[in-house]
Amino acid sequence: MKVEIEVMQEEEDKRPDNVVFDEESNSYNAALKPYATNVGAPIITTPDTVTWKNVNIDKVNKQVKARYDELKAEYDALMEKFEYNNLIYSAKFNFEPIVGEIYHLYRDKNQQPFLSIIAPSQCNFDFVETFRLNADKMWEVVEE
Structure with missing residues (x-):
């Protein structure tokens, strides 16, 4: 053996x-x-792929960061819209808002929000923002 x-x-x-x-x-x-x-x-x-990888990793990272920034901006805008809608729907108002009409959000002396059809130029209330109710029943900020 x-x-x-x-x-x-x-x-x-x-x-x-x-x-x-x-x-x-x-x-x-x-x-x-x-x-x-x-x-x-x-x-x-074997071909030297280190340079190719590094260049493409950099490109991919930039694309991912750009897409992330877009999504973050979209998310921030959506969160701002959510906060405004939450504020308005929790505010006091004694009428049914009509779609497409402009309304003004104010704070009373107890800092509680209330919605009104009276323009800020016609009253002395603590003005917050002007809004329009859209067809989806979401409030949009009106830039004046």
Whole structure:
């Protein structure tokens, strides 16, 4: 047994580097490989992809950041709209607002919000903002 192992090791040592020998099947399988295996074959080199990766990582990071900034701005605008709507719907008013009409939000002496049709120029109330009720029943700020 010991002699067989030594003979096999000697055979392995005798094979040159360019010989493709499969230890499992105990056969030569150079013809089965998808790449050239003889000495005259071109050298297989891996391309340097570090520069390509770094450039594209930078581009992807910029695109992701730009998209994130867009979404953040959209989210902030939506949250502002939500806060205004929450403020108006929690305010006091004794009428049913009509879609498309302009209303003014004020604070009373107890700092409680109330909605009115009276313009800020016609009264001395603590003015907050002017709004219009749209068809979706959401309040929009009216820039004057």
